[in-house]
Amino acid sequence: xxxxxxxxxxxxxxxxxxxxxxxxxxxxxxxxxxxxxxxxxxxxxxxxxxxxxxxxxxxxxxxxxxxxxxxxxxxxxxxxxxxxxxxxxxxxxxxxxxxxxxxxxxxxxxxxxxxxxxxxxxxxxxxxxxxxxxxxxxxxxxxxxxxxxxxxxxxxxxxxxxxxxxxxxxxxxxxxxxxxxxxxxxxxxxxxxxxxxxxxxxxxxxxxxxxxxxxxxxxxxxxxxxxxxxxxxxxxxxxxxxxxxxxxxxxxxxxxxxxxxxxxxxxxxxxxxxxxxxxxxxxxxxxxxxxxxxxxxxxxxxxxxxxxxxxxxxxxxxxxxxxxxxxxxxxxxxxxxxxxxxxxxxxxxxxxxxxxxxxxxxxxxxxxxxxxxxxxxxxxxxxxxxxxxxxxxxxxxxxxxxxxxxxxxx
Amino acid sequence: xxxxxxxxxxxxxxxxxxxxxxxxxxxxxxxxxxxxxxxxxxxxxxxxxxxxxxxxxxxxxxxxxxxxxxxxxxxxxxxxxxxxxxxxxxxxxxxxxxxxxxxxxxxxxxxxxxxxxxxxxxxxxxxxxxxxxxxxxxxxxxxxxxxxxxxxxxxxxxxxxxxxxxxxxxxxxxxxxxxxxxxxxxxxxxxxxxxxxxxxxxxxxxxxxxxxxxxxxxxxxxxxxxxxxxxxxxxxxxxxxxxxxxxxxxxxxxxxxxxxxxxxxxxxxxxxxxxxxxxxxxxxxxxxxxxxxxxxxxxxxxxxxxxxxxxxxxxxxxxxxxxxxxxxxxxxxxxxxxxxxxxxxxxxxxxxxxxxxxxxxxxxxxxxxxxxxxxxxxxxxxxxxxxxxxxxxxxxxxxxxxxxxxxxxx
Numbered sequence: 001x002x003x004x005x006x007x008x009x010x011x012x013x014x015x016x017x018x019x020x021x022x023x024x025x026x027x028x029x030x031x032x033x034x035x036x037x038x039x040x041x042x043x044x045x046x047x048x049x050x051x052x053x054x055x056x057x058x059x060x061x062x063x064x065x066x067x068x069x070x071x072x073x074x075x076x077x078x079x080x081x082x083x084x085x086x087x088x089x090x091x092x093x094x095x096x097x098x099x100x101x102x103x104x105x106x107x108x109x110x111x112x113x114x115x116x117x118x119x120x121x122x123x124x125x126x127x128x129x130x131x132x133x134x135x136x137x138x139x140x141x142x143x144x145x146x147x148x149x150x151x152x153x154x155x156x157x158x159x160x161x162x163x164x165x166x167x168x169x170x171x172x173x174x175x176x177x178x179x180x181x182x183x184x185x186x187x188x189x190x191x192x193x194x195x196x197x198x199x200x201x202x203x204x205x206x207x208x209x210x211x212x213x214x215x216x217x218x219x220x221x222x223x224x225x226x227x228x229x230x231x232x233x234x235x236x237x238x239x240x241x242x243x244x245x246x247x248x249x250x251x252x253x254x255x256x257x258x259x260x261x262x263x264x265x266x267x268x269x270x271x272x273x274x275x276x277x278x279x280x281x282x283x284x285x286x287x288x289x290x291x292x293x294x295x296x297x298x299x300x301x302x303x304x305x306x307x308x309x310x311x312x313x314x315x316x317x318x319x320x321x322x323x324x325x326x327x328x329x330x331x332x333x334x335x336x337x338x339x340x341x342x343x344x345x346x347x348x349x350x351x352x353x354x355x356x357x358x359x360x361x362x363x364x365x366x367x368x369x370x371x372x373x374x375x376x377x378x379x380x381x382x383x384x385x386x387x388x389x390x391x392x393x394x395x396x397x398x399x400x401x402x403x404x405x406x407x408x409x410x
Numbered sequence: 411x412x413x414x415x416x417x418x419x420x421x422x423x424x425x426x427x428x429x430x431x432x433x434x435x436x437x438x439x440x441x442x443x444x445x446x447x448x449x450x451x452x453x454x455x456x457x458x459x460x461x462x463x464x465x466x467x468x469x470x471x472x473x474x475x476x477x478x479x480x481x482x483x484x485x486x487x488x489x490x491x492x493x494x495x496x497x498x499x500x501x502x503x504x505x506x507x508x509x510x511x512x513x514x515x516x517x518x519x520x521x522x523x524x525x526x527x528x529x530x531x532x533x534x535x536x537x538x539x540x541x542x543x544x545x546x547x548x549x550x551x552x553x554x555x556x557x558x559x560x561x562x563x564x565x566x567x568x569x570x571x572x573x574x575x576x577x578x579x580x581x582x583x584x585x586x587x588x589x590x591x592x593x594x595x596x597x598x599x600x601x602x603x604x605x606x607x608x609x610x611x612x613x614x615x616x617x618x619x620x621x622x623x624x625x626x627x628x629x630x631x632x633x634x635x636x637x638x639x640x641x642x643x644x645x646x647x648x649x650x651x652x653x654x655x656x657x658x659x660x661x662x663x664x665x666x667x668x669x670x671x672x673x674x675x676x677x678x679x680x681x682x683x684x685x686x687x688x689x690x691x692x693x694x695x696x697x698x699x700x701x702x703x704x705x706x707x708x709x710x711x712x713x714x715x716x717x718x719x720x721x722x723x724x725x726x727x728x729x730x731x732x733x734x735x736x737x738x739x740x741x742x743x744x745x746x747x748x749x750x751x752x753x754x755x756x757x758x759x760x761x762x763x764x765x766x767x768x769x770x771x772x773x774x775x776x777x778x779x780x781x782x783x784x785x786x787x788x789x790x791x792x793x794x795x796x797x798x799x800x801x802x803x804x805x806x807x808x809x810x811x812x813x814x815x816x817x818x819x820x
Contacts, residue, residue: 012449014446018678033432034429034431051414069478069659076658099637250659269480271614271615350449
């Protein structure tokens, strides 16, 4: 018989765009014993988590809860609920995760109109507004922070045009929520999807979402109750006036019933992940949203100063750089994967490569959540310098870390 | 500003059909720091987990991995992958979770033929075999252990008929895997879905699945690679010959690429849940599958002896009782919910009610995984007796626990 050994992880400094390091307070809650899903103690945690998510998303929406799956489960839940087959969907694409929105929208039966921008840049909001007026989509889906290219899409004014034209506005804020300001209500966004394993620093496995009455109205018209849950004599015929949602697991209407006081059984809520999310949100709210955004900007500044002082070049248009991801061009002739491997194997530090056309061309360094700290920035700069020297790069040793220390005012 | 308090759960003895208590060794691993999803240390954990799942499912299948979502995400992943819109699907239903299979199959576009059996009984395998020969479905989906009624469906011979007629056989073993014998290969099952939060005693949030070459062949014909992942110049056109799967998150073809040596990026694997699953599987394999099944039968026997000695009546056909769930008729005139509330509030013990037509008519007591222990059975019987007396039931005090002690040979 094969023996599977006891195991614990090697120490790591995780400077990727997720998953990132988790605060020990969050890890601690994951070791707490289970409560039953309908135990009043647990349902009150669920309610508290909803209240905290409203603060995180800067919204008065009634509905804010996690979908039990990784971030893209939240994206798919929102899109499969809000896109009826045949609906026209506008997706402005400026990186990999824009393609993902397209791909999911198509699988939901949406007729996708894609706007494409060269990777490394973003759209001017007016370009998107014009396209909405031109194409008159039922739904506009776009990425707030595109980790594949490290760009941040400005959203100002887009919500107004969606209201004018009757479109729903869906924003994928997986990589930004808790790290970059995103005011859901102020921006008139109808549905937002956040991620746990990035700026919230909670392990992957849940996807917090929020949506407003405009979005809910569409969901209600597609509603269906499971037959096995109905009392004797009650018909299972759906009151829906639109086609039911093509997923059961990701049916937000049913999830909403489960998160509502009715507590209509759907899945079994992922207990330990909910403990983790609640504690992660407590940490965010204790720090304060604005203070947290400011912390992310401070460490980004130090990282960028260090990278540039080493003589490396940042990738992409600096005017739309994401504060929580820094993309660095891999110097010509250098094997970027070999540098990454040395960082991981010798220093226990992880940075990321990228996808598709950027694979092998840039490194991506995240400064997200608990990983976004002075210690991590300084250790990463020092280790990167050493790995570059070891790979034969010519650079003036010492400058990267010194530049970061300057930014920190040490 | 609202203050959200620090918190830890009250002690609970969880005797429901899930989620159940979790072994402290599993809880401990959930508090371990995160590893990156492509860190070789993490991918080797993923590979080990696949090997352990093969042992759990008693299969030589190449593919055995968790879907990142609760149990029904695994069911939907399997069904949405294996049902093409228009496929005929046979679902033998003998409780709520049979309806769930129907509901999911319909949302996948399947033309469902439902066989219904009165709740409390199961099908003779020959009845199902006859229906397969009559209806010639593309796929047969059925529940192994139906927790809503506490019944276990015998599966012998059904796989042979599916091979004869060219149907795929899918078994929902969410409530049985790790607690009741289910030999995937021996029974010629093409795809099985297990649950974590029941007999495996791992928190909810993952759904282990396995499938064989017959199932994989269908998935391969529906395959699609995301455009954002393709290198420059490579076309995104799918090589698929059948309609692509209507979900991205639950696309098993893409999940398989992620779990394969290619490690094609899909979601971000739920790190802490994977730690938990691996440790839960280690515990199962250390105990030994047969010893574990035997433990579940032993504690069931003690619980049943205690329940009957108290003068209570078991629900349903005893010849097909699930060993890990015991359904008890609520005595006429008694408020079952009030008894359950007293158990939880005064004794910290949770038992379950049921769904739909059985709501208010039976209690369901689980003996699953780490919750399946002598201590838990004895404490539950004692507390239930006390709660019944407090509710005015006439019974001979002391007999329930004594009968269980007799079974334990104390």
